[in-house]
Amino acid sequence: MKHMTRKATRHVNQNEGLIFEKSGSGKAAWKLAPLDVPEVDTQALLGAAERSDLGNMPEVSEIEIIRHFTRLSTWNYAIDLGMYPLGSCTMKYNPRVNELVSRLDGIANAHPYQPEKISQGALRIIKTLSDCLLEITGMDAITLQPAAGAHGELTGLLLIRAYHDSKGAPRKKVLIPDSAHGTNPATAAMVGYAVENLKSNANGMVDVAALEAQMNEDVAALMLTNPNTLGVFEQEIHKIADILHAKGGLLYMDGANMNALVGKVRPGDFGVDVMHLNLHKTFSTPHGGGGPGSGPVAIRKQLEPFLPRPMLISKSDGTLAFDYDRPRSIGRVRSFYGNFGMFVRALAYILANGPDGLRQTTEDAVLNANYIRKGLEGTYDLPYSSASMHEVVFSDKVQAKKGVRTMDIAKRLIDYGFHPYTTAFPLIVPGALMIEPTESEPKEELDLFLEAMRSIAQEIEEDAELVRTAPHSTRVSRLDETAAARKPVLRWKPNSENHKSEV
């Protein structure tokens, strides 16, 4: 390594094969309590339905399982190890008290069908969180049923479709800016809408004139991320909303970037009709290696009749209950009531912050992003000079001259002890470096990040190959993704080639 990194040092970690490779007949990590009812003749009960063989399921001891997963865990990067500057993903600290309260007996062990009389605690959690999210978004009604952001988008577009259908005018298209997340067009397609691309203007924002020209009675909605995926607040948001509303269309807001707004400005106040939140981004529930998430959808009053069944209501005696009698509802989007465990964590986060904390969180997130922007301006190309909110997007224009692309820089960051930023997104910036520090990072960690980014830029000048072949410090070097896709090996098989190349 040319330049010493202050953040990371190489150290030994353990090798570990697949669990199947450790399996041995007779090893076990389980013990059942003695059966307190008579033994049964399984053959007599099940006949041909009885299963005799469980194939290649492993047989291992408890310490082997502990070591197996602990060793695997040490091969992961995580927020707990350091900054995770993934733009649009809002990788913030996951408070541990949230984990504790979500595991309390009456919360973790509540059955979704237990009588409402003994579910008042859970219903109170849903109600309190709903009220907080409505206040934060400035919207009129909310459903917590969607299980993730994309699922929230699906719910939101179903609501929009039901709304237009109720007006007797089903519409055909959804407008989506070219800077949008891939889930937006994929969702529109699932709801049976045609997707029409909306070009961004020179400042990376919605081109209001283009919108005006493209808007007509066939357009059901515009799906907009605000701040957009460049981290720029759509300043003409009121005009955008007006253009849509004038022709009977609705404004859908993808809440992926809500971490720039909480406590400072409310989507309900700037004309949004439908929006989803990502509790696993803005409200600190852990990403867990890819999920679970939770994607509540908040709406304006006129869409309320269409919300998924059931809805929570307060009864006259002060207790809470679910209302299933909603004839105009779009129906269910998920079984039961959604990812309740995430509601608990998100609410704990809100309670830990209160009004002051929520506002300061947003301010710190924006402050940190601007500190990074200032620190890297001049070193990396800034394709759009519009003011940044909670994230900043650079491009690899300067470094590309040396044949080094954004992915190479991202991979080199790993050697410096950081997780890469988001690469190659948004699509409107060729070779994008999208950086979102979140409020969680202290100045010391931000400085280490700036130092790493500047050092990599210098390395590119001196030895581009070093960066192009990064990372150099990980257990595995760059993996052959093409081969993985061409001849997919999606599971282990006994006596296969799986193990030969290990270690």
Place this chain on the structure above:
Amino acid sequence: MLKAIGVNSIDDLFAPIPAEYRLNRDLKVPRQMAESEIVDWFRERSRENGDGHSTFLGAGVYYHYRPVIIDSLISRGEFLTAYTPYQAEISQGTLQSIFEFQTMICELTGMEVANASMYDGSTAAAEAVMMAVRLSGRRNVAVARSVHPEYREVLSTYAFHQGMPLATVPFEDSGRVNLREIERAVTTDTACVLVQSPNFFGTIEDVEAVAEIAHAKGAMVVVAIAETVSLGIIEPPRSADIIAMEAQSFGVPPGFGGPYCGVIATRESNVRQMPGRLVGQTTDRNGKRGFVLTLATREQHIRREKATSNICTNQALVALMVNIFMTVYGKVGLKELARHNLAKAAYAAQRFAKSASVLFAGVPRFNEFVVRTSEDPYAINSRLLGHKVVGGLPLKKFYPELGNASLWCCTELTSRSMIDTAVGLVGESERSVRSAKEETAEEVAR
């Protein structure tokens, strides 16, 4: 930091937001609490929430013992606080564990490939049906009425705008889907038949017979499995084309409905229409084994509106719970665990049958059964609640034709004494209804 940025105040950074939209007051949310207060607040909610009750509820969500090491391991920050493993070099822990998860799901279901997870069983079933629609190039779908009612509701929401007509196929007196009706419902326009096994009543469907009918017309068979512990002792539906599972039973707390772990498994030839993430094995530049997310050209971040699904975030950490559970019980333990469930339910059903009527008795079942009482099951349940026991799920809401029926579930955690208490109360109810009837009859006679 403000000085470094070159602004005077935080407010300057928010200047791009037009002034008229800025919030110039505090949010009306509860005041900031100390950690101790947060814990107290949730403890109180926990106490209001059936803490300390035992239950006979199943119906898609099952109480099984969760080995302690599940939470020890998933609480490691390297798993808990990691992002989606797009950066393979620093995500090998998550990737390898998903690869093992996919393998074990294949072993248990008899399928060739499994994905990294879906939101839950209901959305997995809906997405599996949509997958069958894409694979078959047909649009009609036949759904057994013995499939979980909420799974069917989710499917109809998903199908509504996709021009996928759904036909519901009734069940017969045995509790199984009516094969003659399937025969009638399946045509050469049918993309797939969706059944669940064990079905919503706990009854094991004859999937092979369903498949014979469907396959003869070129339709696919999608099987939902909501109680995965059954796979320890029940033959998996090997004649299915796609299996949509809810793996909550494998070490995931009931948690008032989620988060859970949906999974889709299928044959290799169908993999390019599979929704959701997949982990595959490959090698690095030095020939060393490693794992990556693969076949991403199916997914929304690459294909946008042409993707197989819009799913992005899945249930990774819950899938890790499932993975650890499967590893703990393994080849021998899962079978024993399933045997205990079978024995408990068999004992309970037999005891209930002495005083009330147990429906669908002639067909194999796993750990759930339907009891019909003379009295309204809500009334019986409210007396049971006095003993801190939650009785079976009254089925009126979903199946009014079954009258005073409720769905009872017994797992390895259901004690004999709890079963005897419930059986005793149901017996009392039946006796008192009977004697009330006799009294009325006597009065009429007089």
